[in-house]
Amino acid sequence: MRYISTRGQAPALGFEDTMLTGLARDGGLYVPETLPRMTRDEIAALAGLPYEEVAVRVMAPFVADAFDETTLGDLVSRAYAGFGHDARAPLVQLGPNHHLLELFHGPTLAFKDFAMQLIGQMFQHTLARRGERVAIVGATSGDTGSAAIEAFRGLDAVDVFVLYPHGRVSEVQRRQMTTPDESNVHALAIDGHFDDAQARVKDMFNDFAFRDRVGLAGVNSINFARVLAQVVYYFTAATTLGAPHREVGFTVPTGNFGDVFAGHIAKRMGLPIRQLVVATNQNDILHRCLTTGDYRIGTVEPSISPSMDIQVSSNFERALHLAYGGDGRAIAQLMEEQGSGGFTVSQGALETLQHIYASGRASEEETSRTIADTLRRTGELLCPHTAVGVHVARQHLDDAPMVTLATAHPAKFPDAVEAATGIRPSLPPRMADLFDRDERITRVENDLHAIETIIEERRA
Numbered sequence: 001m002r003y004i005s006t007r008g009q010a011p012a013l014g015f016e017d018t019m020l021t022g023l024a025r026d027g028g029l030y031v032p033e034t035l036p037r038m039t040r041d042e043i044a045a046l047a048g049l050p051y052e053e054v055a056v057r058v059m060a061p062f063v064a065d066a067f068d069e070t071t072l073g074d075l076v077s078r079a080y081a082g083f084g085h086d087a088r089a090p091l092v093q094l095g096p097n098h099h100l101l102e103l104f105h106g107p108t109l110a111f112k113d114f115a116m117q118l119i120g121q122m123f124q125h126t127l128a129r130r131g132e133r134v135a136i137v138g139a140t141s142g143d144t145g146s147a148a149i150e151a152f153r154g155l156d157a158v159d160v161f162v163l164y165p166h167g168r169v170s171e172v173q174r175r176q177m178t179t180p181d182e183s184n185v186h187a188l189a190i191d192g193h194f195d196d197a198q199a200r201v202k203d204m205f206n207d208f209a210f211r212d213r214v215g216l217a218g219v220n221s222i223n224f225a226r227v228l229a230q231v232v233y234y235f236t237a238a239t240t241l242g243a244p245h246r247e248v249g250f251t252v253p254t255g256n257f258g259d260v261f262a263g264h265i266a267k268r269m270g271l272p273i274r275q276l277v278v279a280t281n282q283n284d285i286l287h288r289c290l291t292t293g294d295y296r297i298g299t300v301e302p303s304i305s306p307s308m309d310i311q312v313s314s315n316f317e318r319a320l321h322l323a324y325g326g327d328g329r330a331i332a333q334l335m336e337e338q339g340s341g342g343f344t345v346s347q348g349a350l351e352t353l354q355h356i357y358a359s360g361r362a363s364e365e366e367t368s369r370t371i372a373d374t375l376r377r378t379g380e381l382l383c384p385h386t387a388v389g390v391h392v393a394r395q396h397l398d399d400a401p402m403v404t405l406a407t408a409h410p411a412k413f414p415d416a417v418e419a420a421t422g423i424r425p426s427l428p429p430r431m432a433d434l435f436d437r438d439e440r441i442t443r444v445e446n447d448l449h450a451i452e453t454i455i456e457e458r459r460a
């Protein structure tokens with residue numbers, strides 16, 4: 001399969017180079033040139049299979065030029081062996097026709113582990129074969145960074161640099177990034193918010209001399225491999241609930257749009273998804289855009305669901321690319337306008353987007369209230385991001401089963417959960433000493449040159 005840039009000006013690549021390249025050289029994001037379709041029978045055959053087997057069947061056509069099915073199967077098995085639940089992504093019933101998809105049983109307790117553990121294996125396998133070394137950079141509002149560090153710590157062929165916004169991640173998230181003591185791991189706290197960190201990562205990719213000198217690679221959802229691994233749990237959840245014989249809806253707590261875009265791909269592959277609901281917190285730029293067509297960047301308001309405190313939502317570019325019928329020139333133009341504060345989606349593209357995505361927002365108070373009343377009604381303790389999803393999902397319930405993605409474990413955000421319920425969730429036993437471990441924090445200015453200098457020095 002070939003992958004093309006959303007902006008149409010970079011060379012098309014196979015999967016392996018797409019995975020190692022990260023951002024396309026024209027600033028766009030790689031997307032598959034065509035999407036494989038699964039037949040109803042193929043989808044029906046997934047019901048009841050182990051998660052790993054579904055992963056191989058769903059992903060194989062996307063990665064065929066890089067991994068044969070046996071190799072893919074080995075990598076997938078290794079990736080998920082350390083998960084704390086046999087089903088990997090279990091479903092829990094929340095109410096009539098409403099289910100939670102628990103995506104927090106991986107090593108860092110957030111959905112990022114599904115993709116990161118797998119691409120850790122894929123990078124290791126590929127770099128060893130090619131005899132190459134890379135410097136991975138990632139921007140994080142807390143969860144991508146910890147998942148990346150966990151997946152790549154101690155690997156010979158990789159240095160991993162994670163930029164997180166100083167003071168804007170939870171203490172658990174910060175400690176997950178700053179306590180690993182492997183010398184190839186570097187947590188960099190920058191002044192500003194997540195959008196600043198993500199902008200600096202993109203700046204580094206656009207500095208071609210630096211990029212080539214250090215062998216830059218990216219593990220944010222700019223990397224299509226991240227999105228691909230997340231497509232799998234839409235299939236396991238939907239087939240468990242009766243797909244393809246019945247339609248299923250999904251509500252996705254959303255920030256950078258990678259997770260919900262994975263659902264879009266699943267739908268395009270033939271999974272009967274009735275609704276794909278984008279749930280935002282008070283940083284509701286995506287909800288406003290999907291409602292009005294206007295994407296206007298404002299200030300990031302810190303919230304109790306900090307991993308979704310985003311204004312510049314990277315993967316929305318991929319959704320726009322599909323909505324504009326693959327017109328790279330139009331996307332390049334929109335992204336240029338985004339750089340100066342925002343853009344307006346054309347009427348035709350907006351209608352296409354609205355055909356695929358519904359949306360909603362949860363205020364801070366609604367988020368807290370949802371944590372409290374879900375506990376009272378069902379006994380489930382939600383993380384604040386999941387609570388945003390549950391609040392929005394409740395407004396979209398119909399006669400098809402609705403699945404809300406539970407994107408993180410409540411113990412990653414104990415302050416918000418305790419404030420809402422009076423209960424302080426505890427970390428699993430294997431992480432019980434997280435608060436006793438020494439931290440290594442490097443403060444860096446929000447300045448491209450300063451960040452690049454640290455990366456060059458540390459790599460050396």
Ligand SMILES: Cc1ncc(COP(=O)(O)O)c(C=O)c1O
Binds near residue numbers: 143253407
């Ligand atoms: C816990 C949690 N929920 C939801 C999101 C939003 O996911 P996405 O950025 O894929 O939209 C994130 C961050 O990515 C997260 O860490």
Ligand SMILES: N[C@@H](CCOP(=O)(O)O)C(=O)O
Binds near residue numbers: 256258314
């Ligand atoms: N919420 C994310 C932000 C980065 O998203 P990504 O999916 O593009 O890596 C985080 O926790 O870091």
